[in-house]
Amino acid sequence: MIETANDNKPLKVGLLGCGVVGTEVVRILTEQADHLAARVGARLEIAGIAVRRPGRARDIAVDPALITTDAQALVSRGDLDLVIEVIGGLEPARSLILTALEHGASVVTANKALLAEDGPTLFAAAEKYERDLYFEAAVAGAIPILRPLRESLAGDDVIRVMGIVNGTTNYILDKMDTTGAGFDEALEEAQALGYAEADPTADIEGFDAAAKAALLASLAFHTRVSIADVHREGITEVSATDIASAREMGCVVKSLAICELDETTDSVSARVYPAMIPLTHPLASVRDAYNAVFVESKAAGRLMFYGRGAGGAPTASAVLGDLVSAARNRLKGVPGVGESSYTQRSVRPMGDAMTRYHVSLDVADKAGVLAAVAQAFAEHDVSIQTVRQEGRGSDAELVVVTHTATDAALAATVDALRDMDIVREVSSVMRVEGE
Amino acid sequence: MIETANDNKPLKVGLLGCGVVGTEVVRILTEQADHLAARVGARLEIAGIAVRRPGRARDIAVDPALITTDAQALVSRGDLDLVIEVIGGLEPARSLILTALEHGASVVTANKALLAEDGPTLFAAAEKYERDLYFEAAVAGAIPILRPLRESLAGDDVIRVMGIVNGTTNYILDKMDTTGAGFDEALEEAQALGYAEADPTADIEGFDAAAKAALLASLAFHTRVSIADVHREGITEVSATDIASAREMGCVVKSLAICELDETTDSVSARVYPAMIPLTHPLASVRDAYNAVFVESKAAGRLMFYGRGAGGAPTASAVLGDLVSAARNRLKGVPGVGESSYTQRSVRPMGDAMTRYHVSLDVADKAGVLAAVAQAFAEHDVSIQTVRQEGRGSDAELVVVTHTATDAALAATVDALRDMDIVREVSSVMRVEGE
Numbered sequence: 001m002i003e004t005a006n007d008n009k010p011l012k013v014g015l016l017g018c019g020v021v022g023t024e025v026v027r028i029l030t031e032q033a034d035h036l037a038a039r040v041g042a043r044l045e046i047a048g049i050a051v052r053r054p055g056r057a058r059d060i061a062v063d064p065a066l067i068t069t070d071a072q073a074l075v076s077r078g079d080l081d082l083v084i085e086v087i088g089g090l091e092p093a094r095s096l097i098l099t100a101l102e103h104g105a106s107v108v109t110a111n112k113a114l115l116a117e118d119g120p121t122l123f124a125a126a127e128k129y130e131r132d133l134y135f136e137a138a139v140a141g142a143i144p145i146l147r148p149l150r151e152s153l154a155g156d157d158v159i160r161v162m163g164i165v166n167g168t169t170n171y172i173l174d175k176m177d178t179t180g181a182g183f184d185e186a187l188e189e190a191q192a193l194g195y196a197e198a199d200p201t202a203d204i205e206g207f208d209a210a211a212k213a214a215l216l217a218s219l220a221f222h223t224r225v226s227i228a229d230v231h232r233e234g235i236t237e238v239s240a241t242d243i244a245s246a247r248e249m250g251c252v253v254k255s256l257a258i259c260e261l262d263e264t265t266d267s268v269s270a271r272v273y274p275a276m277i278p279l280t281h282p283l284a285s286v287r288d289a290y291n292a293v294f295v296e297s298k299a300a301g302r303l304m305f306y307g308r309g310a311g312g313a314p315t316a317s318a319v320l321g322d323l324v325s326a327a328r329n330r331l332k333g334v335p336g337v338g339e340s341s342y343t344q345r346s347v348r349p350m351g352d353a354m355t356r357y358h359v360s361l362d363v364a365d366k367a368g369v370l371a372a373v374a375q376a377f378a379e380h381d382v383s384i385q386t387v388r389q390e391g392r393g394s395d396a397e398l399v400v401v402t403h404t405a406t407d408a409a410l411a412a413t414v415d416a417l418r419d420m421d422i423v424r425e426v427s428s429v430m431r432v433e434g435e
Numbered sequence: 436m437i438e439t440a441n442d443n444k445p446l447k448v449g450l451l452g453c454g455v456v457g458t459e460v461v462r463i464l465t466e467q468a469d470h471l472a473a474r475v476g477a478r479l480e481i482a483g484i485a486v487r488r489p490g491r492a493r494d495i496a497v498d499p500a501l502i503t504t505d506a507q508a509l510v511s512r513g514d515l516d517l518v519i520e521v522i523g524g525l526e527p528a529r530s531l532i533l534t535a536l537e538h539g540a541s542v543v544t545a546n547k548a549l550l551a552e553d554g555p556t557l558f559a560a561a562e563k564y565e566r567d568l569y570f571e572a573a574v575a576g577a578i579p580i581l582r583p584l585r586e587s588l589a590g591d592d593v594i595r596v597m598g599i600v601n602g603t604t605n606y607i608l609d610k611m612d613t614t615g616a617g618f619d620e621a622l623e624e625a626q627a628l629g630y631a632e633a634d635p636t637a638d639i640e641g642f643d644a645a646a647k648a649a650l651l652a653s654l655a656f657h658t659r660v661s662i663a664d665v666h667r668e669g670i671t672e673v674s675a676t677d678i679a680s681a682r683e684m685g686c687v688v689k690s691l692a693i694c695e696l697d698e699t700t701d702s703v704s705a706r707v708y709p710a711m712i713p714l715t716h717p718l719a720s721v722r723d724a725y726n727a728v729f730v731e732s733k734a735a736g737r738l739m740f741y742g743r744g745a746g747g748a749p750t751a752s753a754v755l756g757d758l759v760s761a762a763r764n765r766l767k768g769v770p771g772v773g774e775s776s777y778t779q780r781s782v783r784p785m786g787d788a789m790t791r792y793h794v795s796l797d798v799a800d801k802a803g804v805l806a807a808v809a810q811a812f813a814e815h816d817v818s819i820q821t822v823r824q825e826g827r828g829s830d831a832e833l834v835v836v837t838h839t840a841t842d843a844a845l846a847a848t849v850d851a852l853r854d855m856d857i858v859r860e861v862s863s864v865m866r867v868e869g870e
Contacts, residue, residue: 028590028734038777039589039657136587142735144579144587152571152579154474155463155755222474282741285720299463299752300577300742306717307738317734320590325772332769337760342473 008042011327014080014105015049016071016096017087018062021110021137022049024316025084027060036320040327044082048074075100081330084319085109090117101125101133106326106335108319110137116211116227119218123339132335134322139212140165140291142314143307144321149219150337153297158220160296161259162434165212167289167309168203169235169255171195173274174287176243177252183238195289205234209257209272216293217259217270223345225259225270231350233273242274242428245360245399251276252284256433260353267346269353276358277434284434351408356385356435359414360428361398369422373398376420380413381405401432443477446762449515449540450484451506451531452522453497456545456572457484459751460519462495471755475762479517483509510535516765519754520544525552536560536568541761541770543754545572551646551662554653558774567770569757574647575600575726577749578742579756584654585772588732593655595731596694597869600647602724602744603638604670604690606630608709609722611678612687618673630724640669644692644707651728652694652705658780660694660705666785668708677709677863680795680834686711687719691868695788702781704788711793712869719869786843791820791870794849795863796833804857808833811855815848816840836867 013029015022029036029044037043049062050071068074075083075096083100085107087093093114097107102125109115115122115135126133136146140163149158164170168190175186187204190196202208210230217225235255246253253274260269277284282304286292291309296302308314329336363369370387377384383403390397402410417423448464450457464471464479472478484497485506503509510518510531518535520542522528528549532542537560544550550557550570561568571581575598584593599605603625610621622639625631637643645665652660670690681688688709695704712719717739721727726744731737743749764771798804805822812819818838825832837845852858 024734032590032592035592035657036590039775143738144583147582147587148579151760152582152756153752154759155467155471155757156752157467157470222470282720285717297752299459299748299755301749303578303740303742305738305740308736313734314736317588317591317732320734321587322590324589325586328772334767334769337763340474 008331010043010045011040011081011330012047012079013044013323014047014074014083014100016074016083016085018049018051019086020312021086021315021319023059024312025086025319026062028316028320030060036324040324041331042327044323044327047080048077050074071096072099075105076103078103080105082323082326083107084323085111086319088113090114094118094122097122097133098125101129101131104129104131106132106330108134108322108326110135110315110319112138112208112211112215116214119215119226119339120224126335127338130335132326132329134326135215136322137315137318139215140293140305141307141309141311142317143291143293143305143309145293145305146215146219148305149216149295153295153300156297156299158295158297159261161216161220161293162283163212163216163257163293164254164283164286164291165257165293165309166203166209166255167291168196168200169209170286170291171289172204173235173238173253173255176238176240180240182240183236204236206232206255206272209255213257213259213270213272216257217268218339218341220259221261221268221345222340222343223268224341225268225347229270229347231271231273235274238274239428242430245358245428246276249276249358249401250279251432252279253430254283254286258433262348265348267348269348271350271353273431275431275433281434351406351411353407354404355407355410356404356432357402357410357414358428358430358432359400359417359426361400361417361423362425362427363396363398364422364424365396366422369396370398372420372422373400373417376416377402377413380409380416382409382413397427443766445478445480446475446516446765447482447514448479448758449482449509449518449535451510451518451520453484453486454521455747456521456750456754458495459747460521460754461497463751463755465495471759475759476766477762479758479762482515483512485509506531507534510540511538513538515540517758517761518542519758520546521754523548525549529553529557532557532568533560536564536566539564539566541567541765543569543757543761545570545750545754547573547643547646547650551649554650554661554774555659561770562773565770567761567764569761570650571757572750572753574650575728575740576742576744576746577752578726578728578740578744580728580740581650581654583740584651584730588730588735591732591734593730593732594696594698596651596655596728597718598647598651598692598728599689599718599721599726600692600728600744601638601644601690602726603631603635604644605721605726606724607639608670608673608688608690611673611675615675617675618671639671641667641690641707644690648692648694648705648707651692652703653774653776655694656696656703656780657775657778658703659776660703660782664705664782666706666708670709673709674863677865680793680863681711684711684793684836685714686867687714688865689718689721693868697783700783702783704783706785706788708866710866710868716869786841786846788842789839790842790845791839791867792837792845792849793863793865793867794835794852794861796835796852796858797860797862798831798833799857799859800831801857804831805833807855807857808835808852811851812837812848815844815851817844817848832862
């Protein structure tokens with residue numbers, strides 16, 4: 001039974017884009033109209049849907065009169081209360097969002113690339129026009145993570161965010177781990193199943209995760225981090241051997257988006273790369289295309305948020321949650337919590353990040369090899385945690401795991417090892433995180 | 436660097452109770468004052484702290500002039516913007532919260548017992564006086580779960596919430612699982628470590644979890660569920676044998692708070708009991724005194740929220756998050772999202788809940804025993820998933836796992852089994868959840 005005893009006028013919603021996510025948004029807005037009205041306090045009425053190809057078959061029944069190809073005209077109408085942007089990309093999304101805000105609509109977007117590139121411009125416009133700009137769907141899909149960071153943890157101090165925020169790469173690495181497949185084979189399978197795009201660059205080279213890392217770092221540390229500030233490494237060079245090495249040391253390889261606060265220098269680090277994490281870490285059990293974000297804060301301690309990071313319905317869930325919030329705020333006449341960047345913390349270069357390395361070396365079978373290798377680490381002030389020697393004779397391999405050091409010192413050590421005569425090849429280098 | 440370019444007057448905060456949580460709240464309010472001011476837009480000033488024993492030594496430096504034993508006078512002052520209630524219990528907490536709201540303060544509380552008993556009275560008062568009543572800390576401590584349910588998932592339809600929401604019982608069951616200890620031994624260890632109180636009744640008999648289940652069900656399903664509506668079973672009868680049986684079928688025993696929506700009847704179920712869940716379920720890996728809440732919704736799919744469910748600092752994190760939100764709303768002059776109970780869904784009796792049973796039977800060693808037992812299940816329309824026979828001769832034991840059936844049918848089957856001559860004893864009955 002639904003009580004909808006409200007006399008509020010319906011709120012008009014404009015939708016930009018009607019692909020996989022947009023279709024789900026329309027479906028929920030239609031099927032759940034009564035429930036949404038009861039939760040908001042007014043009905044949410046679709047006032048227009050801007051699409052590129054109006055003739056395209058869609059899975060939902062939409063009044064053809066609502067469809068338009070003129071997105072700019074839709075957001076300029078002036079009677080929209082709420083605009084949902086699920087087109088993606090930088091332009092025309094940016095202009096459309098700015099126009100919508102200027103004409104008095106609050107905006108909900110899933111556009112991580114745009115926000116990570118030019119968020120401050122958009123946030124400033126939202127503040128100027130006293131409207132909401134919400135984007136929960138931009139990071140980790142259905143998982144509520146941005147609102148908890150912005151509101152639930154607003155009285156706490158977040159010190160680290162570590163996330164599996166790209167489902168495609170998690171699927172590929174999980175397949176490599178469970179089946180022993182190589183990268184190319186796992187990528188092909190992900191493409192066949194629709195988990196990876198025909199052009200997988202944004203996912204496998206870490207651009208998608210880097211955009212999300214920028215948004216997470218900005219919110220967690222109350223500062224401005226753009227995608228250009230994020231150190232980025234893809235997963236294309238992760239080999240079946242790396243995965244096997246991880247297993248041997250009780251770890252699994254995950255592509256991680258890591259955001260850290262360094263309190264001594266009051267600066268932040270934001271980086272994306274594949275790394276080994278211990279099987280005992282909560283993130284290690286995140287399988288298939290699932291996402292999870294691990295948060296450490298001073299008072300709350302360790303938190304983890306887990307769920308589906310992509311897909312039409314999960315993303316629509318996040319969009320609709322934002323839409324209900326923005327709609328409630330429109331009825332109250334005041335926007336919700338905006339972006340907070342009061343700390344203006346600087347972003348540390350990757351070389352200053354503290355991490356650990358797992359290094360595999362193909363070495364000559366000579367007396368004194370271990371001593372020489374250990375000396376190379378010591379010369380760079382890198383302390384060794386474990387050394388394991390595998391094989392014998394001409395196939396000797398040394399596996400070194402270091403203690404924590406700066407990434408610059410670790411990288412310089414690896415360079416030095418490459419120059420050593422007794423080192424035939426540095427066969428694998430991977431960071432170790434999560435301890 | 437902290438920018439605090441605001442001219443807003445400080446907001447006055449009254450604190451009711453200064454025990455473990457209250458002390459942490461004061462510490463954070465003091466140490467993080469500049470950061471909190473920047474996030475809120477005004478300074479948060481402690482205006483008074485009501486305690487029972489003013490002479491008690493505390494871990495923090497508090498201006499003695501702020502301490503009072505007259506809590507009623509503090510909340511009646513009329514100049515408080517925000518009141519934090521961390522006294523616990525029904526009275527005087529209820530009267531103090533009502534008085535605080537009446538005198539214009541928004542209230543943040545961690546009081547699950549009071550809210551689960553008499554939430555509607557408090558929510559009505561908050562609505563009447565246009566103030567916030569926030570209680571994130573009441574369920575699962577530091578884990579942001581109420582705000583995600585109330586806001587992030589407001590555009591989605593939650594169909595199930597399944598939580599490990601009591602750290603004490605999770606610690607005890609985890610110890611029994613990992614060490615083979617019996618219940619009494621594990622409880623003693625929990626008490627020695629401070630995870631269980633001297634009088635552990637509220638935890639081990641499920642009262643604490645039942646209060647949380649009522650709050651979770653109310654928020655998830657937009658209805659009113661009180662603690663009296665929650666079916667409750669404690670963990671005191673869980674034996675080492677039950678734990679071992681769970682292991683044998685690839686499960687682990689957890690005390691679960693389960694809230695379900697039955698769409699056919701538009702009714703909800705809320706219940707707390709120990710149950711076996713598969714080791715592959717995300718909740719199975721929640722160890723020690725950690726909490727986690729698993730949420731299934733139509734669009735988002737499966738989500739999980741994980742973290743510390745108790746303790747001074749984690750609870751203070753949740754309290755401060757609410758305080759910042761309520762403070763921001765005070766500055767805007769409008770309260771945030773209140774409680775939504777527009778559906779007025781009925782609560783189903785436990786007998787109607789759909790579940791599965793794991794039943795161990797000590798049976799006579801005669802031909803036809805299995806057929807007779809199977810017949811008893813069939814007569815109650817309960818379908819058997821697996822039967823395993825263990826031992827031989829006079830020690831024969833049958834372990835039956837059923838398919839899903841109503842709890843009433845399953846319970847009636849067990850009663851019938853107890854009456855059968857060939858069944859010497861029903862040695863263990865436990866529900867199976869999470870598939």
